[in-house]
Amino acid sequence: MRFPLPLKFFVFAACVAVAPLALVGENLVRITRDELKSAANEDLTGVAAQLRGEFDSIYQGKWLAPLSVIRNGVDNHELDVAQKVSLLTLGMEELANVVALQLSLEGADLPMLVSDQAYAERLAGAGLDPVETLSTPSAVVDNVVATGQFGRPLVAQLAETGDWIATVALPMESRIAGRRLTLVAKLDLGELRRSVERHPFHQRGEITIVDHAGRTVLVDAPEVIASRAIVGSAMPLIVAGARADALEGYVRPDGTSMLGAYAFPDWFPWAVITELSEANAYAVIHEMMRRIIVVGSLGFAAASLAALLFSRGLTAPILRIGRAAERVGEGDFAARVENVRSRDEIGDLAKRFNVMAAQLGERLELMKFVSQETMTAIQARGEEGMSRGGERREVTMLFSDIRGYTAFSETVTPEEVIEVLNRYFEVQAEIVERYDGDIDKFVGDELMAMFVGENKEQRAVQCALEIKTALAALLGGHEGYSLEVGLGLASGDVVLGAMGARDRMDYTVLGSTVNLAARLCSKAGPGEVLVERATREAAEGAEGVRFAEQAPVALKGYAEPVPIFAVESREIVT
Template structure:
């Protein structure tokens, strides 16, 4: 049988199946288009639900909770007498939008002290309602909310005579009021939220709905029960759990209509915000796109047949060149490169460029067998002809040591394969945080990580990385309490020697010096969930508004004649910096 060259194989293959790829491609494009349109519709629903949720959060936190906290803090001032505090409530309710009543409930007292907004009180009197009776929150409910730890009440009160919805915010006072324990509470008129939802532009093409934790519709007098709808049941399941995330799913209504829905969860209230749209409307463009693709596919069939011969010859030349380069690489020649077809702006050109990139990468990986860190890669790229010389240079760096607590006990109770799997599981999450904060993992040693941070704001990035590590471990540990694993972290900054250490055949690109040793000692002193930093690091992060630095008793460390000042770092709860914030 005569031998067919690659060129003739491509020619025969292209001519034989010229029609089939076009058909397959048309169907693939239709499917991709359908998926993209569906994805776009789902993304829009998620965006609308998320946007409404953020607006609810913003109104609550900025317009209501913030001013109430200021009033609560003023009431806690023991320099003010009872009359001054009552005057403060009267002035405060006149200046805060949507707050229709402020109430102080005294421990052991049956009747609370209540101040109402004049305009809202007149509305209630206009329909024959007593403002004090309507707006008063029963003391039993106040103390129940305080014991539960809730700062606000998601259970709504509806006033049908005025068509108003009210919510309750509860803020315990830290000082006494008239000699007794007291709680500040407020009644909030939710009309602004109702108008915000009703006026959303999405309501022109879809519908927005809010349901409470019992599945009843909010802002509708009928309070319809929506728990029978699949998407509502799914959202309420997440609402009842500790894990709340945006969700999107199609479901079928009782009348048989298929609807796309997305949901989100406002922070202040135990609600679910749902954005819904009929599937037929969302996917109407799919049918039009399908018809268009079929027409273009038919036209493309003729072009494909005519271009098959030319394509076969155009493809074969660069492929034969790539084959030659692959053979050279197989013989160990990593200096060879693909030349023919490299400028082509098509898949063959991409393949040629990637082949060259692969050859370069293989050469780098020969050197990477001696190194493990990101600093090693930088050293190789800076070196001449890919050869990294032994030796180091003095540089300022910040070292983060992270050690898993409880690892020894865990290893004794489990098989080695399980121990390795768990260790890799944690290292995967922790290493990702180091990379996010622009650090470099120098090495993994047993259950310990050494990460090095250099450059601008290295100390702050290292400390924030440590905080993120502790948060990640807390989250992972909450789902796996039987593992009983945590981490201790030590951070220090100073002059180190950084470079390639070892022999010409086996190197380790690392950092050495007293500053490294001190970071390791701090890590050894750190307890479960604790972050200890040196005085040098403390001086660099002291001005960070999102960090709380607490001095601890000086400790004696190995290799140090005098006790070493030690500081503990934690995140300030009200500040949440980004991972790259300087």
């Protein structure tokens, strides 16, 4: 015998019991908001002050103080020139992040320079002259002397490498022919940059270092963010040399409400700015409101129970269904509503929910076996369902294949073959997705992917280069296996659609472009990426890419040899 659900809903007259809870909840939320704002403000100012202290400690303790010791040693009149040069060399080797030491003689254009060999080689690799880059012009030294800014770092970024370098000048008592000597050091500020990037505060907020012009520093691509209110407040204080830490709330140009604080390092003309959105700062309040709603629901159920005894069979099943629904919403499709035996609408809902969760889990697993284009096509058809047929599309096809796979699979266990292939495909899938490509299928050790839309050729070529680099590192880690990857790309028209039997179809691509890409892949040598002329012409000028023309090759199905081009990274071309 079923008990109709409307019969149980008359107990809702007891909802007046929820009103006191709502009033208490509103007051509790307001009090909590004030407490959270205070805690967030303390967190923001604490992080800014911590980084300010860390900057000053690193600069003064790890760099300036040891440089002063080296300066004093070089100033020793009992040391000859060779001994002073040796002292500079040994001192630089012992100091972390010091990439050059220089003795600058007043009026001389050729300073005595000692540089870090590894860093000099890195500069040379970036196309820079290490001596010219690491030397400090006499005009800069004269300006430091004139302004008395000894020990104060002059910071600039090397655009070619992205490194942030500080120039520090220290006066010396020694004279040569009556002319002044100055010790100049070049410091790599990578340690300061890493201390910012690795700070745990990034998990919930933002840390930005800005200079007097509102430009970000210690980043790869500096940008001017003076439009942010907190940056505008800090800029005049940087120029004035003030060191008053502050805290304020403001709204960004995009409308985001923020809380922020700033602090000023003693040794750098910067401001350390910490920011936290109010949404993150008050996230606990949202959770509290959710909990209040849950508690209110329980209070509502209790009031209903007092009004009518048999209604207790209503609340427990609803709560079970709600908890199961939360787990399903989080992606746990194994969640089920258990212990609901009532023979009414709630019981029916629990059974239907369990059926729905099982079907959603099955559908999610099936989605792993089809491409994104297949899912898009199915969703576009809606209630009509899929029908056989295709449409002409302009695409760029990418094929990749492991070289040495057959020999490898014959020498190891099947379990190890599957493990290596899964890692191999996982790396490729992540890269293809990053370049907005779509994986059509996996065939043995071969991957077939498709790129459509704007700049598809450039994205496909850059994707292929990244796959080659990533798989070289992955496959090279298996000593003795001699595994490498070859890739082929081709662009043109294909037929994309559902093909096969009425009750068993495959949504895929067909056409000469697909065949050409597959054959170029088979022709590609280990660690080689080959493309045909159409892809090469469309991808010409892609960032970091270079094309090397190869001898035309004969391909199956083509009467004449096909012109091909090898894709290379500009960074490794000499």
